Amino acid sequence: MWSSSAVASNRAVLLTLSLLQLTRGSPVVTSGVSNYSFPDDFIFGVSSAAFQIEGGWNEGGKGESIWDTYLHDHPTFTLDHNNGDVAADSYHHYMEDIEMIKSLGVQAYRMSISWTRILPNGTDNYINQEGVKYYRTMFEELLKANITPVVTLFHWDMPTPFMNFGGWTNAKVIDYFEDYARVAFKLYGDLVKMWLTINEPHENCESTYGLAVLAPALNSHGVGVYLCTHNSLLAHARVYRMYEKEFKPEQKGKVSIVLDSMWGEPKDPNNPEDVQAAENYLQMHLGMLAHPIFSEEGDYPPFVRERINNMSREQGYSRSRLPYFTDEEVKALRGSADFLGLNHYTTQLLSPSPMEPTWQVPSLYHDTGVKMEADPLWRMPGPDWLFVYPPGLRKLVNWVQNNYKIFKEIPIFITENGSSDFGGTEDYERVNYYNDYLYQLLLAIHEDGCNVKGYFSWSLMDDFEWTDGFTTKFGLFYVDFDSPNRTRTPKLSAYNYGNIVRTRRIDFDYIKRLKGLNTTKQEDSS
Ligand code: NOJ
Secondary structure, eight states: OOOHHHHHHHHHHHHHHHHHHHOOSOOOBOOSBOSSOOOTTOEEEEEOOHHHHOOOTTSTTOOOBHHHHHHHHOTTSSTTSOOSSSTTOHHHHHHHHHHHHHHHTOSEEEEEOOHHHHSTTSSTTOOOHHHHHHHHHHHHHHHHTTOEEEEEEESSOOBHHHHTTTGGGSTHHHHHHHHHHHHHHHHHTTTOOEEEEEEOHHHHHIIIIISOOSTTOOOOTTTHHHHHHHHHHHHHHHHHHHHHHHTHHHHOOEEEEEEEOOEEEESSTTOHHHHHHHHHHHIIIIIHHHHHHHSSSOSSOHHHHHHHHHHHHHTTOSSOSSOOOOHHHHHHHTTOOSSEEEEOOOEEEEEEOSOOTTOOSSOHHHHHTEEEEOOTTSBOOSSTTOOBOTHHHHHHHHHHHHHOGGGGTSOEEEEEOOOOBSSOSOOHHHHHHHHHHHHHHHHHHHTTOOOEEEEEEEOSBOOOOGGGTTSSBOOSEEEOTTSTTOOEEEOHHHHHHHHHHHHSSOBTTHHHHHTTOOOSSOBOOO
């Protein structure tokens, strides 16, 4: 039963949030406790990735990934000229990490295996026992603490020997990825029951081969990006089918992939061209990866196929820059997931445009033909790509649920969501971000009937944020990268997230009370 004051404050929350829906303005700091709660079977978790936290780049027999090699060869590639040699040193501090995860009260921890820590050459002819032991201990300790390990096989740290022959643009890597996955399933399948094949193939392919902002910054825009996408999808399907046949009957685990998307909001919702541009963007970025796996028909979305074929033809190519799947490949891909892992951070306003100054030709962006800009009212607490627009999460989840019928049967997990800043433990902006985004998720579940069964915050702790080095922070825990022990300290957002996890509701005043701040006044953060 709700007390009358709780009901009143819930009304306030609802009123503020319905106002929010009418505007595109910044989220408003609300009071009270959310009227909805997260269901009992909803899984809360927290995420990380091997290269971003582990360090120990050449310890315990580990081989080099392209991030090790490229950053050693190009020390100024990152903003602060740092590399991931030590990172948050989780290679040595993993027991502390587990204590941190426990303190949040979450049910699951999403982490990745560094491919070259268990297969130093990338190939399965030599298995590094020290690396094997590291992850085995980690999984055992997590399970002892009642925390389910959710394990990503590939979070962007391609073995260097494979990158030397093209990485994901070379179809041979599909075979090697299958071999690696088989080793991982054999080694850990008794402990790990939730697997993710590839993290964000869209972002990985576009940023590595198209925009050249992920190592090794290759320049193959509009061609390499699609080879990478195509081979990543095939590699995912290959591993899914291999697990299904060789391991699932006994191990009974679940396998999926992690797809990413920002939400595409029409710049002018009353302009049908902007509405169409937003849809085109979503199809070219999320649909391209999701349709082959989750749609009834399979294959690339017809719009994507037609668009890239036409652009290729107009540009004088005698074949489409987007490769074709064989009928067998379409079949192997269709339904090759037991759930969807969805990463979401931000939103952009979209409108049609044939060309923008920053686009290369050919490129995914030029093929998409959609201009992206942010609403000046949206807050940007960290670097220049993450704008805060909480309803974007609800809209994206609805888009996924409505586009693919399969989500009536299999669930969606938000495998990453979080906000960036430039440091400190008094991270009020991050607290607001989590409150507001999670509230939108509650609305998606309770008001729209979306089948979302879990949420993983990004990230457990401050880490190596790729090209940004250590300048950008995403952690619930602050890491002092200048201290030899990489000292970890909970931020306000850790306490706040822990409270949401424990109570299954969002208390918008929790941190204000914790800090002894006045909670009666409603503040507008815009
Ligand atoms: C998605 C990636 O999976 C992760 O590695 C990265 O740190 C976050 N986005 C934030 O940029």
